Amino acid sequence: MNSSSTHEPGAPGGVTVRGAVIDLLRRLRITSLFANPGSTELPMFRDFPSDFRYVLGLQEAVVVGMADGYAQASGNAALVNLHSAAGVGNAMGNIFTAYKNQTPLIVTAGQQARSILPFDPFLASREATELPKPYVKWSIEPARAADVPLALARAYHIAMQEPRGPVFVSIPVDDWDQPAQYVGPTQVSTAVRPDPHALQQFGDALDACRRPAFVVGASVDRAGAWDGIVTLAERHHARVFVAPMSARCSFPEDHRLFAGFLPAMREKIVAALAGHDLIVVLGAPAFTYHVEGDGPHVPDGATLFQLTDDPSVAAWIPAGSSVVGNLRLGIADLLARAAPKPREAPAPRSARPQAEPSPRMSVAYALQTLAEVRDTADIVVEEAPSSRPVMQDYLPFTKSGTFYTMASGGLGYGMPAAVGVALARPGERVIGLIGDGSSMYSIQALYSAAQLNLPITFVILNNSRYAALQDFAPVFGFAKNDPVQGTDLPGLDFVALGAGMGCGGVRVADPAQLKSALTAALASRKPAVVEVIVA
CATH class of the missing domain: 3.40.50.970 (Thiamin diphosphate (ThDP)-binding fold, Pyr/PP domains)
Known part of the structure; x- marks a missing residue:
């Protein structure tokens, strides 16, 4: 054929x-x-x-x-x-x-x-x-x-x-060789407009509140609603938080209204949202938790509204009201309303501290350096769970479609996903930001990247351990410095692994050499491994 x-x-x-x-x-x-x-x-x-x-x-x-x-x-x-x-x-x-x-x-x-x-x-x-x-x-x-x-x-x-x-x-x-007929041309709408009456109640509450907070999730970026969210937040002077475990970037992290990232813990979410009288959750669950918690799901005196494209997520909202429909269409309808009364703008988020070089390179310094050499249009596919909170402070994303990670918590997604993203976006540079433990779940993706000659720089943060598990152990009763069985990963050589699959690479332990190594790898527009030894 x-x-x-x-x-x-x-x-x-x-x-x-x-x-x-x-x-x-x-x-x-x-x-x-x-x-x-x-x-x-x-x-x-x-x-x-x-x-x-x-x-x-x-x-x-x-x-x-x-x-x-x-x-x-x-x-x-x-x-x-x-x-x-x-x-x-x-x-x-x-x-x-x-x-x-x-x-x-x-x-x-x-x-x-x-x-x-x-x-x-x-x-x-x-x-x-x-x-x-x-x-x-x-x-x-x-x-x-x-x-x-x-x-x-x-x-x-x-x-x-x-x-x-x-x-x-x-x-x-x-x-496959049996007789068949061609399938006739069909078109099916994939986006449903939210119910106008429910959205009117949503809009009325937003107009009437004193101090709104937005919580944005991955469906905002998936639906192409990035610009609409920015306009809506600016219209209402709403602080904008990122939902726990969000797998996409849905709001510019250098914007004056950006308020940071919510953790996946009930009490900490309530504390972060304290003082707001309306919580507007857009394109995310309200809320994703990682450990059990106690008390209310929203601050005292606050009302919660959720706009989601997933009816099953709407069904288990623990408090407040939910509207189901496409994010882009729903936000467009909210923006079609008359402008609300002027509202005082919230104070901007405090600036992050500068990371300094040290004999044992910190993750903060490594990611701060990556942010300095990366173009804001470069796409990052991340799977470094223990480093994600540091990334959120030192590697900001400011454009739609430039950040992907896994929403499941399961490892082995990030390295091959970087290959798929690079295939879908030819001519654009992709950075696979991967932990050493995560890398070993799907290391074969290096072979595909090399065979396809894709412009991917795999930045592997090597701390020789499953750091996320060691950091999480105290939640489950481990005393400080208690050993956590099966979490040490000595002896891995990612440059050698990359070379065996056709990817060039370099190992960097000296902070003074990191910037030049990253710059060269990104400039090559070829698949490359930059193994960064971090504390």
Whole structure:
């Protein structure tokens, strides 16, 4: 099959399942396939179209991570192909992350031939549609081969409908050459306007309050509502906080109204929002907690309103009122109201202290230096959990679409996601800011970056430990300096690992050498590893 034809001999009208699927994917603008090959998928790739791109990952978690980054950065669903039950099992960690990230993915998996499924054949997935649940929006193994193209069309629309997320289609190996029909052109709206009456109550409360606070989350950036949020905050002189564990940047962190990041702890959230009489949560849950807490969910005397694209998030709001709908459309409707009475602007956030070099380089100094050499348009994909609070002080993001991380807390996403983002945004520089422990979950992504010759600088913060777990241990009763088993990581050499997969690299322990090393790596516009030894 070539790029100009989807007809094949042997089927009525020359149309097979493979031909109909290729035609559908081309019309959906899905011509990149993220995969690791397996036997039950091989017929899908016979006579692979010249206008399609096969993006190889060396492990299934890497495949899904790359597709996640690509889908988020491109704004369209990405196609993933996995190998039966074992491949889906390997990929489940990043499928869970894609679900939490609200990333639209069409995940297909091979299945043994229909004729031998009753005999429990080798490599068959016994309950294929159940395996990825509950972390897919929809899961199907079509009843007939002829139903595969329509199942994929439906999968695409479900994946793209807010709240977006992954879907799963299991396809028996003998389906691809069976006769089928083309899927007719369909268009489905993916954005729903919030209820006008509920939004009017929202707007009335915002106009009447004395001291509003906004809490913004990842759906603001996903929906393209960045400019609207800035305008709305400026109109109401609202302080703007970032929601706990937000996976995108949704407000410029150098803005005079920016108030910082909320922690994932109930009491600390209430303390940070104290003094505000209206809490407006936009594109985020209210609120994401990491440990149990006590007391109220909002400060005494405060009212909470939430605008979310996710009905399930709206359903468990612990206090206040929730409005469901697309963030961009909802904010546009709020901005269409008459301007409120003038309100005094809040005091700006205190400036962060300058980090100074030290014999054992601090994470703060490393990230401050990265901020100095990075262009504000450069995209950062982060997975360094123990360093994230420091990053929030020393590496500010000021433009839409320049920051991605995982919303799940599961490791192994960031390194392959950087590859996917770079593929979706050709010509733009990408920085993978990854912890040493996180890197080892999906280190194979370096191979894909090297083979594709992508402009990614992988900055690996090496503190020789799972620092997040050691730092978190006192919450669970560990005394200070008590050993935490399984959290030390001595002896890793990321420059050598990168070289083995085709990426050049440098190790930096001297703060005086860091700026030049980062500058050179970014200027090269080639995949490179900068291993930074930090205290």
